[in-house]
Amino acid sequence: MTASTASADRGALTxxxxYASIAVxxxxxxxKTWAVWKSDSTAMLGSLADTGLDLVASIATLIGVWIAAQPADRDHRFGHGKxxxxxxxxxxxxxxxxxxxIAMRAVGALVGGERVASADEGIVVSVIAMVATLGLLAWQRHVIRRTGSLAIKTDNVHYQSDLLLNLAVIAALALDRFVGIAGADPAFGLAIAAWLGWGAWRASSEAVNHLMDKEWPDDKREAxxxxxxxxxxxxxxxxxxxRTSGMHDFVQFHAAVDPRMTIAQAHRVMDELEARIEAEFPGVEVLIHPDPDGLVDEEGAAAEELLPAEPQGDPQ
Known part of the structure; x- marks a missing residue:
């Protein structure tokens, strides 16, 4: 499979x-709009707000993965992965x-002592939401395994939280309406808000790492x-x-070779190194700077020798 074909397949999958996320x-x-109207539930209102933002976020995801799938051009020589x-x-x-x-609405409901008007509609809708979300998550996980898409990963994290969110809505409605526990609905609304906030914090780290060109993990660098x-x-x-940008990995390094080599011989070694890299890391873009052995102009961490030292023979 050529790089262009692989990129096209990845774009179609993401x-x-x-599209599936938008539809759900x-x-x-x-x-949920209907359920909020019927139940007047704070937890269900929070779930509706989350779903509305899911819709907007899913549209943003579609735009993001569409742009990321575009090939490199004159103005974006490293592609559009970011x-x-x-x-x-x-x-x-x-x-x-x-x-x-959601937190503001929940606090207001707690202070005002509000109760839900009906629970049946909210519970039914939440069950439907969980079934639809499980189907979406299964497809997203398949796409993530095939593509490693950061945008789909973030969307997947959000929809995973939706499962717990819908369970919380069911619990809140049941406790408030059927058990008669006052404040259960807004209390669960606050818990949902806290869960979403924590999810946002976690999801932000990987996106920031990509934008800041964070180095590969140590095990990947060692490999x-x-x-x-x-x-x-x-x-x-x-x-x-x-660094990593979208689905693309980029790497550059200085390679020391025998200083007596001709340019053609050094070029052959660089080609052979690129072939080794392609075999182990398909699709990675490589930039190699050949150096004569013993010449290191860099300082600090950049000057550190990374190849393992060759074992020394027993002294005679």
């Missing part, structure tokens, strides 16, 4: 997940706003160096820099 959010928004991180951050902002709004280490003509590796 768009399908975004639109359906649930209609049902559009997914921007879409994810947009979702985080919406989740945080939703949490704040990368190990893929290079077996080349017999490579004498050292330093100034390794890595």
């Amino acid at each position: 768009r399908s997940a975004a 959010a639109a359906l649930l928004a209609v049902l 559009a997914e991180a921007l879409a994810a951050l947009f979702q985080v902002v919406l989740i945080a706003l939703s949490a704040a709004g 990368f160096v190990a893929a290079l280490a077996g080349h017999p003509e490579l004498r050292g590796v330093h100034d390794l820099r890595t």
Whole structure:
């Protein structure tokens, strides 16, 4: 499969997940609007607000994954992968706003001693919402396994919280209406708001890492160096820099070779290193700077030798 074909397949998968998310959010928004009207429940109102923001966030996700799937161009030579991180951050902002709004409504209901008017409609709608959400989560997990999309991951985190949110709504309605516990509905509304706020905090970290070009995890970097280490003509590796943008990985490093090599010989070694990298890390974009062995112009961490030292023989 060529890189362009793989990119097209990934784009189709991420768009399908975004379309599914939009469809589920639109359906649930209609049902929950009816349930809020019938029940006057704070918890259900919080669930409706969350679903409305789900719909907006899912549209943002669709735009983000569509832009991210576009090939590199003259103005964006590294591609458009960071559009997914921007879409994810947009979702985080919406989740945080939703949490704040629900918390304010819940506090007002607690102070005012409000009770729900009806529970049946809210419980039925919440059960339907859970079934629809489970189906959506299953498809999103499939797409994430195939693509690693950050925007879909963030959307998936949000919809996972929706399962607990809908359970909380059912519990709040049942306790308030059938058991007669005053304040149960707004109390659960506050718990939902806190859960959403925590989810927004967690979801923001990966998006920020992508935008800030955070280095690969240590185990991935070590596996990368190990893929290079077996080349017999490579004498050292330093100034390794890595980052991820959307589905694309980028890496650059200095490779030390015999200073007596011709340019053509050094170029051959670089080609062989790129082939090793492609075998272990398909699709990664690599920039290699060849250095004569022993020459290190960098300072600090960039000058650190990364290849494992060769074992020394027993002294004679």
